[in-house]
Amino acid sequence: MRRVLVTGITGQDGGYLVEQLLAEGCEVHGFVHDKDATVPDFAAAYPSVVLHPGDLADSAGLAALVQEVEPDELYNFAGISSVAFSWEHPVLTAELSGVAVAVLLQAALELQERTGRPVRCVQASSAEMFGEAEVVPQDERTAIRPVSPYGAAKAYAHHMAGVYRGRGLHVASCILFNHESPRRPTTFVTRKITAAAARIGVEGSGVIRLGNLDAKRDWGWAPDYVAAMVLAARHTRPDDFVVASGTAHTVAQFAEAALRRAGVGDTWHEHVEVDPAFLRPQDAPLMVGDASKAHRELGWAPTVSFDELVGRMVDADLALVRAEA
Known part of the structure; x- marks a missing residue:
């Protein structure tokens, strides 16, 4: 064993x-x-x-x-x-x-x-x-x-x-x-977004306060x-x-995908604000990975797309919000 x-x-x-x-x-x-x-x-x-x-x-x-x-x-x-x-x-x-x-x-x-x-x-x-x-x-x-x-x-x-x-x-x-996944604590920006989006989707109001909306990350x-x-x-x-997944999205795109999944629709931007308190002293500008070596040598490949990843996280948080209600 x-x-x-x-x-x-x-x-x-x-x-x-x-x-x-x-x-x-x-x-x-x-x-x-x-x-x-x-x-x-x-x-x-x-x-x-x-x-x-x-x-x-x-x-x-x-x-x-x-x-x-x-x-x-x-x-x-x-x-x-x-x-x-x-x-x-x-x-x-x-x-x-x-x-x-x-x-x-x-x-x-x-x-x-x-x-x-x-x-x-x-x-x-x-x-x-x-x-x-x-x-x-x-x-x-x-x-x-x-x-x-x-x-x-x-x-x-x-x-x-x-x-x-x-x-x-x-x-x-x-x-x-x-x-990311639904198991991320809400101290992480991704889970912070999906948890807030779920609450906004259920309650119909609220704002997600974030730092640099233009920061790009490769999320998997x-x-x-x-x-x-x-x-x-x-x-x-x-x-x-x-x-890595090999594709990059901005924090704003993550927030939009989450709010749309929660049912907010085209007014998603009204629920997002930039808060200087969440801006880092210095942010890595563009992070996107090339996992060709892992594909070639390990036989590995990602199985979940960006939209599905965000959707799974929002769905899990929607279930939590509704259970609380």
Whole structure:
């Protein structure tokens, strides 16, 4: 039986990965923050998953966990998940999204050397590393030029994946572009939009306050991206893989699609306002990925279009609003 350790297991990607792994019959272990309020609900939903509370900042504890569990596969989804939060806490972001990855990879290498069997690792990298990208679309060869503490921390972790790959550890670094689902918290702009659009659609009034409406992102369906990471973990050769849909849409287009799905229609723009409080100090201008390598080497392809992605999120939020009513 394959034994798997997942950090950040209670997040959006962790939940979808757990469902795939359990369906395969894997033994799943999850590293969770000891103050994560979502743990009880997660444990109730997935009772067969063994949860290990701790803190990413505790390097010794993190390394000891890897040695204790002895995973065949290690997926690192943990760390700071918000670019805005990273601006407020840049040092913490560096520790949890950067240094902790080095701890995990070193522990995996030591486990591999001690047991004599391979440990396959996946680092969830981010397109935010590209920042002021020199080319569009971005692929695995695009220069890394982060413009936020979040992107810089992810860049360090991404480089460390390459360093440990050179030491003989199977480390796949999946450079994930934005991927969404109804499981996103409302602190993310996509879920903020769909939740607000659903409420407006039901109640007939309301406004969604957003930052830069012209910011473009390459949005995809989260379960598709999780599937790509599993393929990367089990590929014959560890490498870097961009995981993206290949199409970009603006925040305004996301809001329009959501409001139209909620039934607002041509008056959607009357329900959207720009709030300076949500503008970032610096925003990566155009982010769109070229996943040709993942298509070619992993046999991966996205299955859900942009409109369907937005529609699924709005439909889920409509159901929540109506249930409340």
